Amino acid sequence: MPHYFDREPLAPSRPRQVSLRLPDVVAQLESDAGVFGHGAVDRGTRFLLRRAPMPPGSGDILDLGSGYGPIAVALALRAPGARVWAVDVNRRALELSARNAAAAGVTNMVAIAPEEVPPELRFAAIYSNPPVRIGLAKLHPLLTGWLDRLIADAQAHLVVHRHLGSDSLARWLYGEGFPVERVGSHDGYRVLRVQPRQAVKDDR
Numbered sequence: 001m002p003h004y005f006d007r008e009p010l011a012p013s014r015p016r017q018v019s020l021r022l023p024d025v026v027a028q029l030e031s032d033a034g035v036f037g038h039g040a041v042d043r044g045t046r047f048l049l050r051r052a053p054m055p056p057g058s059g060d061i062l063d064l065g066s067g068y069g070p071i072a073v074a075l076a077l078r079a080p081g082a083r084v085w086a087v088d089v090n091r092r093a094l095e096l097s098a099r100n101a102a103a104a105g106v107t108n109m110v111a112i113a114p115e116e117v118p119p120e121l122r123f124a125a126i127y128s129n130p131p132v133r134i135g136l137a138k139l140h141p142l143l144t145g146w147l148d149r150l151i152a153d154a155q156a157h158l159v160v161h162r163h164l165g166s167d168s169l170a171r172w173l174y175g176e177g178f179p180v181e182r183v184g185s186h187d188g189y190r191v192l193r194v195q196p197r198q199a200v201k202d203d204r
C-alpha cells in the first residue's frame with residue numbers, strides 16, 4: 001500500500017496549489033500526490049504555526065518531516081537570520097519543499113534527507129507535525145534521536161491529534177526524561193512543547 005512516507009512515491013504526479021495564510025505569512029505552495037497534505041494545508045500544521053512561538057532569530061532550526069514544506073517555509077520567512085533544515089525521507093516532498101522555498105523567495109532553508117544532515121549539527125528549535133503513521137516502534141527512536149540534538153534551553157513544538165495518540169506520546173516522552181507540556185489544544189490537535197532531556201537522577 002502506498003504511504004506518504006514512501007521514499008519514492010509511486011502515485012503519478014498531480015500538482016495542486018495550496019495557500020498558506022497566517023497572520024504574518026502568506027505563501028502559495030505546491031503540493032502533490034504521494035506527499036502528505038495533498039491539496040490543503042493540514043489543520044494540525046496550521047494550528048502548530050498559529051500556536052507555537054516564533055522561531056529563534058538565528059541558529060539552526062529543524063522541521064522534522066517537512067512534506068511539501070509549509071512549516072519549513074513559514075519558519076524560514078519568520079526567521080530570515082536562521083537556517084532552516086527541512087528534513088524528509090520522501091524524495092518528492094523534498095523536491096517540493098525546495099521549489100516552494102524558492103518560489104516564496106526563501107534563501108535560508110535547505111531541503112535534505114535525514115542522513116544528509118551533518119551529524120554534529122545541534123538545533124536551536126524543532127517544529128514538527130511528526131509522521132505518527134510510521135508506527136510507534138519507528139516514531140519513538142525517530143523523535144528521541146532528533147530531540148537529543150536540541151541545544152540546552154531550546155524547545156521543540158510538536159503537533160499531534162489526540163486520536164493519533166498525542167496524550168500517550170506526551171507521557172512517553174516525559175518518561176524518557178523530556179519535560180513536556182501541552183501548550184495548545186484545538187479540535188483534537190495538541191501542541192506539545194518538549195524541552196531537552198534531563199539527566200535522570202540516581203537516588204541510590
Ligand SMILES: C[S@@+](CC[C@H](N)C(=O)[O-])C[C@H]1O[C@@H](n2cnc3c(N)ncnc32)[C@H](O)[C@@H]1O
Binds near residue numbers: 114
Ligand atoms: C504528518 S507529515 C507532515 C508533513 C508537513 N510537515 C506538513 O505539515 O504538511 C510527516 C512527514 O514526515 C515524513 N517522514 C516519515 N518518516 C520520516 C523520517 N524517518 N524522517 C524524516 N521524515 C519522515 C513523511 O514523509 C511526511 O512528509
